[in-house]
Amino acid sequence: MKNSNVFLLLLLLNNFAFWGQNKATVVVAANLKSAMDSIVKIYQQQNPADNIQISYGSSGKFYEQIANGAPFDLFFSADMNYPTKLKETHFAISKVKMYAIGNIAIWSKKIDPRIQKMNALLDSKIKKIAIANPKTAPYGTKAVESMKYYKLYDKLKPKLVYGENIAQAAQFTAFGAADIGILALSDVLSPAMKKEGEKYYIIPQKSHAALQQGCVILKHGKENAAAKRFYEYISSAKAKTILKYFGYSQK
Known part of the structure; x- marks a missing residue:
């Protein structure tokens, strides 16, 4: 009792x-x-x-x-x-x-984007480029704006793979489903991504709406x-x- x-x-x-x-x-x-x-x-x-x-x-x-x-x-x-x-x-x-x-950045395990900057997306080693879905994710919209600003979008569009959100695009890039990604700088600076290496290039804000x-x-x-x-x-x-x-x- x-x-x-x-x-x-x-x-x-x-x-x-x-x-x-x-x-x-x-x-x-x-x-x-x-x-x-x-x-x-x-x-x-x-x-x-x-x-x-x-x-x-x-x-x-x-x-x-x-x-x-x-x-x-x-x-x-x-x-x-x-x-x-x-x-x-x-x-x-x-x-x-x-x-x-926020800011967007190019990140890759395969190449160092700091060397070629935006042209890293055109590197011959790059077959797939991860971005967030621009229809539902603002970070995907800004990625497209930046590619258009640098007149790269038409060349790169066939290589784009879309994450449901920017975190999924980062996962695609980190785990090899994509060779490079246009990601949130906050994801690039996360502990998990830092373990993979700090090879990233911050895309100038002038190339997209704030x-x-x-x-x-x-x-x-x-x-x-x-x-x-x-x-x-x-x-x-x-x-x-x-x-x-x-x-x-x-x-």
Whole structure:
């Protein structure tokens, strides 16, 4: 009988801890994974009662899901366009906040892109080039813009292989499904990619529209205190330091 009472007490305490948590469901553009994992870890150390649940994917697909009523609380996009549309159509309730500006880079295990720069994509050793799907991923759109700026797109289009999001494009390149990739600088600077070597070339920002990235509290998160706290935390000095480490800027 005594053991049963102890078990019941432990069960109640566990449930109390669960009920006492403030859960926020946050959807995040795939380019942010390395930086966001670090930010969430530190945030939850400082806010142990908040349970920030993160899902990563393409901004365009998250936009479609949110517009169709998906119960997410907070959205970190790889651009400003998708969150702005959600604000205009009343699926978002906060202002659209620009939290970072991203960069794209050429990365390869097969050759060193620093030598030929953009022309590395034309190297005879390169048979497949990975980018994110430009229809749903802003980083894929910027990759196409850069190739067109340097008048390379028509030559390279037959070699392009598309990841569902920028993280998948990085996986294609890292694991050999593609010989080279136009990737998020944040992925290139991630610990996993650094282990493969730091042979990368940052594509000049003049070749594409600025990768301004925005976040917004969604209608489902209107009364969610944890979502609001995390939305504010992304502007903190600590979050900005982590974003800078992974190749983002704020201006």
